[in-house]
């Protein structure tokens with residue numbers, strides 16, 4: 001399949017979970033992928049897993065909250081490849097607690113990674129994409145950003161914020177040839193969800209009419225569609241990938 005042939009893509013949080021599945025899917029669709037993640041060891045495993053794609057995959061050990069690193073790495077990609085076609089703003093964390101128990105440091109951490117870093121990466125990418133007159137930005141939200149969730153004040157605030165930011169960028173960047181959308185996964189079988197108590201996971205998968213957790217590849221498929229020309233008139237929206245979850 002060649003849905004993304006020769007497109008240059010950054011995928012943040014690309015060494016685990018949904019990000020890793022998206023790296024694999026984008027490579028299989030012919031993309032040239034720069035996978036960013038905080039953990040070099042995970043990055044080495046990623047490179048090993050997808051070594052058959054050769055130079056089409058590189059890994060950058062990078063903290064997406066580090067503005068200088070983000071700006072420099074985007075500039076370096078543009079120097080080497082001549083352009084940047086796709087940004088998947090996927091990196092994200094949870095630090096759950098009920099409102100009364102939440103530490104403000106946990107609130108700040110989650111907002112920094114899930115919201116501020118989406119802004120930092122989005123801004124760096126948009127500056128390049130405006131110059132070239134084309135590009136696609138896709139931001140990771142969550143169903144909980146649409147409906148709320150017990151014990152996730154910080155996470156829900158960040159994911160609702162991502163939807164708002166996506167709508168702003170759609171208005172600002174659409175006229176410059178850049179499409180912007182968000183994806184709102186439901187409960188997907190990754191490390192992030194495995195951290196939740198078994199009872200909560202069972203309850204959440206039971207709430208989805210499809211009666212199961214989603215697989216990372218099922219979210220990656222939607223990223224691939226949205227990033228491709230197949231989605232050429234899809235703009236400013238949030239697509240749920242949640243098995244029909246009823247809040």
Ligand code: NAP
Nearest residue numbers: 013016017018038063064091092140142185187188190192
């Ligand atoms: P995951 O398995 O935890 O993978 C996220 C990756 O991002 C990890 O490798 C993580 O590294 C990395 N990361 C964290 N902070 C970073 C930073 N500051 N800079 C660079 N990389 C960083 O998560 P996932 O479940 O695949 O989720 C991916 C995205 O989808 C997230 O934005 C998440 O909020 C969203 N989402 C997930 C679900 C779900 O059910 N899984 C549902 C809705 C939305 P560490 O492991 O070292 O933190």
